[in-house]
Amino acid sequence: MNEQTAVNRGGGETAIEQPALLPPVDVIEDDSGITLYADLPGVPKDKLSVQADGETLIIDGEMALEMPKELEATHVEVSLPRYRRVFSLSKELDPGKLSAELKNGVLKLRIQKAER
Numbered sequence: 001m002n003e004q005t006a007v008n009r010g011g012g013e014t015a016i017e018q019p020a021l022l023p024p025v026d027v028i029e030d031d032s033g034i035t036l037y038a039d040l041p042g043v044p045k046d047k048l049s050v051q052a053d054g055e056t057l058i059i060d061g062e063m064a065l066e067m068p069k070e071l072e073a074t075h076v077e078v079s080l081p082r083y084r085r086v087f088s089l090s091k092e093l094d095p096g097k098l099s100a101e102l103k104n105g106v107l108k109l110r111i112q113k114a115e116r
Helices: none
Strands: 025-030 033-039 048-052 056-062 084-086 093-103 108-111
Touching: 025 084, 033 084, 033 093, 048 093, 056 108
Parallel strands: none
Antiparallel strands: 025 033, 033 108, 048 056, 056 084, 093 108
16 A cells, blocks of 8 residues: 555455446556556545455546536536446465555556565
């Protein structure tokens, strides 16, 4: 865990599944692990949850976009206020060696490979 984004490494309660958008994600692998980039526009750090255990990575974020009371939307393309993505983790990766940073609506998540 770093100061930018809280990371839960399993053991948490499972929330009731709600409809959510699938954020676009890029995953880049190198010799030491993977780096994941997820587009999460409108999600503040306090509304982002990253959970990792031995087999699963869950990214869950809630948008905090408020419409001023004096305005009314005439067209809305994004009707779901939540992003959620679930990944199966390779046994080669160590979820205990995870770091995450949210900046300008992009989550950068790094997971190191496990020691052999």
